[in-house]
Amino acid sequence: MTQPKVLISDKMDPKAAQIFRDRGVHVDEITGKTPEELKAIIGEYDGLAIRSSTKVTKQILEAATNLKVVGRAGIGVDNVDIPAASAKGVVVMNTPFGNSITTAEHAIALMFALARQLPEADASTQAGKWEKNRFMGVEVTGKTLGLIGAGNIGSIVASRALGLRMKVVAFDPFLTPERAVELGIEKVELDELLRRADFITLHTPLTDQTRNILSRENLAKTKKGVRIVNCARGGLIDEAALKDGLDSGHIAGAALDVFETEPAKDSPLFGTPNFISTPHLGASTSEAQVNVAIQVAEQLSDFLLLGGITNALNVPSLSAEEAPRLKPYMALAEKLGSLVGQLTTGTIPRISIHAEGAASELNTKPMVAAVLAGFLREQSDTVNMVNAPFLAKERGIEVREVRTEKEGDYHTLLRVSVKTSAGERSVAGTLFSNAEPRLVELFGIKVEAELAGHMMYIVNEDAPGFIGRIGTLLGENGINIGTFNLGRRDAGGEAVLLLSVDSPVPAGVIDQASKLPGVKLVRPLKF
Numbered sequence: 001m002t003q004p005k006v007l008i009s010d011k012m013d014p015k016a017a018q019i020f021r022d023r024g025v026h027v028d029e030i031t032g033k034t035p036e037e038l039k040a041i042i043g044e045y046d047g048l049a050i051r052s053s054t055k056v057t058k059q060i061l062e063a064a065t066n067l068k069v070v071g072r073a074g075i076g077v078d079n080v081d082i083p084a085a086s087a088k089g090v091v092v093m094n095t096p097f098g099n100s101i102t103t104a105e106h107a108i109a110l111m112f113a114l115a116r117q118l119p120e121a122d123a124s125t126q127a128g129k130w131e132k133n134r135f136m137g138v139e140v141t142g143k144t145l146g147l148i149g150a151g152n153i154g155s156i157v158a159s160r161a162l163g164l165r166m167k168v169v170a171f172d173p174f175l176t177p178e179r180a181v182e183l184g185i186e187k188v189e190l191d192e193l194l195r196r197a198d199f200i201t202l203h204t205p206l207t208d209q210t211r212n213i214l215s216r217e218n219l220a221k222t223k224k225g226v227r228i229v230n231c232a233r234g235g236l237i238d239e240a241a242l243k244d245g246l247d248s249g250h251i252a253g254a255a256l257d258v259f260e261t262e263p264a265k266d267s268p269l270f271g272t273p274n275f276i277s278t279p280h281l282g283a284s285t286s287e288a289q290v291n292v293a294i295q296v297a298e299q300l301s302d303f304l305l306l307g308g309i310t311n312a313l314n315v316p317s318l319s320a321e322e323a324p325r326l327k328p329y330m331a332l333a334e335k336l337g338s339l340v341g342q343l344t345t346g347t348i349p350r351i352s353i354h355a356e357g358a359a360s361e362l363n364t365k366p367m368v369a370a371v372l373a374g375f376l377r378e379q380s381d382t383v384n385m386v387n388a389p390f391l392a393k394e395r396g397i398e399v400r401e402v403r404t405e406k407e408g409d410y411h412t413l414l415r416v417s418v419k420t421s422a423g424e425r426s427v428a429g430t431l432f433s434n435a436e437p438r439l440v441e442l443f444g445i446k447v448e449a450e451l452a453g454h455m456m457y458i459v460n461e462d463a464p465g466f467i468g469r470i471g472t473l474l475g476e477n478g479i480n481i482g483t484f485n486l487g488r489r490d491a492g493g494e495a496v497l498l499l500s501v502d503s504p505v506p507a508g509v510i511d512q513a514s515k516l517p518g519v520k521l522v523r524p525l526k527f
């Protein structure tokens with residue numbers, strides 16, 4: 001076996017390089033390269049270890065002719081084009097949990113800095129002003145902390161805040177009532193959190209649902225005098241509205257570790273009184289950096305030397321023998337899970353995976369994990385096939401697995417059913433030519449669709465003229481339709497339409513589509 005080569009392209013604790021060397025992996029540490037410079041050298045490497053500075057784009061991946069694995073020493077992988085990596089067969093791994101405590105501590109530090117105006121008081125004192133009367137702070141004891149996102153980091157923040165004798169309310173649609181009780185926090189809706197919180201701290205991934213969650217409209221609903229901390233991802237807050245809220249005095253303070261555009265070298269917020277910023281330092285402690293460096297080096301070495309897969313975001317853990325047969329089933333399972341995840345809201349007490357015909361004879365565990373990973377990806381960008389079953393358990397989702405050897409209409413079939421407040425809902429798919437995943441049933445309606453790229457799901461009354469109207473609307477907005485899949489319960493009854501489109505459908509167009517005559521529901525989908 002030739003010695004695998006790994007490139008560390010972002011500043012990382014030296015323990016990572018040491019582990020690679022000790023395990024017999026060749027390692028180069030070359031940081032600070034431009035994308036063009038990285039493109040020129042990436043072809044030499046089997047593995048790439050990164051933090052957040054390196055952007056692993058489609059272009060970089062195209063030039064990475066030998067690359068087998070990308071390892072993110074950290075949690076968020078928004079700097080990696082995962083679909084492009086998957087398409088190239090490059091495994092993407094992260095190191096969940098390694099920096100959670102550190103990031104939670106940074107959020108608490110920023111909360112205190114806001115409460116006592118520490119940066120401004122420090123600058124004034126060191127300027128020789130001794131402005132004792134200018135800096136009147138607030139206590140955090142007895143105040144209400146509003147947590148948006150109560151996952152790994154959010155729940156650590158909650159425990160620290162409770163230790164500070166704060167009251168903690170949380171908005172997280174995927175937080176079960178049992179978990180909230182276990183954490184000692186109160187689960188509330190977003191509007192209630194905005195109304196009640198003295199401090200707000202954000203701990204969600206950046207997804208289509210969380211983008212701009214503190215929009216201008218939502219910021220206006222906050223309590224006067226609120227203080228806001230964001231150590232999660234830029235893009236969760238409307239920065240212009242935040243600036244206006246600080247200027248008007250409605251918002252008493254804001255601290256951002258993350259910005260919509262990074263590095264943030266110029267922002268209208270800079271210089272605003274009661275605004276504090278740090279340059280994405282959430283994970284920057286020696287302890288966290290040692291944790292994530294060790295984890296990423298061990299994971300990449302295991303993969304390159306032994307084929308072991310840990311904390312992968314785009315592939316299941318599989319043995320070498322099973323892999324070829326299971327691969328198309330995994331893709332089908334992931335897509336069905338993702339479809340259900342995108343089309344259901346709120347907490348789900350049960351998810352069932354039913355393998356029928358040929359599928360029932362295979363190892364269904366990775367398929368179940370793939371369904372769960374696809375389903376939970378809407379809620380957490382750190383989920384993978386390894387941690388999806390644990391995450392499902394933590395969220396109180398009962399997972400059922402059923403096998404039926406007898407074939408039905410199809411030689412092989414996977415069915416995913418979820419229990420919702422509206423009853424049991426299920427989708428099913430098969431493999432065409434034993435390799436190509438196809439959706440064949442959607443909530444009781446027969447369809448035949450490939451789940452890929454950007455799509456639209458529409459429920460409408462089956463009536464003449466509808467297809468023309470939706471086609472015209474998309475055409476007028478420059479959106480090209482790739483495929484068109486129709487299904488209906490009965491003639492003149494409820495019909496579903498699954499469209500694949502060549503580009504994302506803007507929210508405004510979704511809104512217009514939902515107002516077309518006879519339309520009951522429109523949802524954008526992404527696979």
Ligand SMILES: NC(=O)c1ccc[n+]([C@@H]2O[C@H](COP(=O)([O-])OP(=O)(O)OC[C@H]3O[C@@H](n4cnc5c(N)ncnc54)[C@H](O)[C@@H]3O)[C@@H](O)[C@H]2O)c1
Nearest residue numbers: 076149150151152153172174204205231232282283379380
């Ligand atoms: N500043 C930094 O340096 C730094 C360091 C580590 C992590 N992070 C970021 O912090 C964030 C949280 O990380 P984590 O490890 O806690 O992730 P996590 O996946 O454990 O938790 C995310 C939580 O957000 C919740 N959520 C998802 N959609 C939501 C919605 N629409 N509304 C409210 N809640 C929603 C999920 O249910 C989940 O509980 C991530 O974006 C991560 O990239 C930043």
Ligand SMILES: O=C(O)CC[C@@H](O)C(=O)O
Nearest residue numbers: 051052074075076099283
């Ligand atoms: O590597 C860093 O410094 C930031 C890491 C952080 O954003 C993460 O998502 O883990």
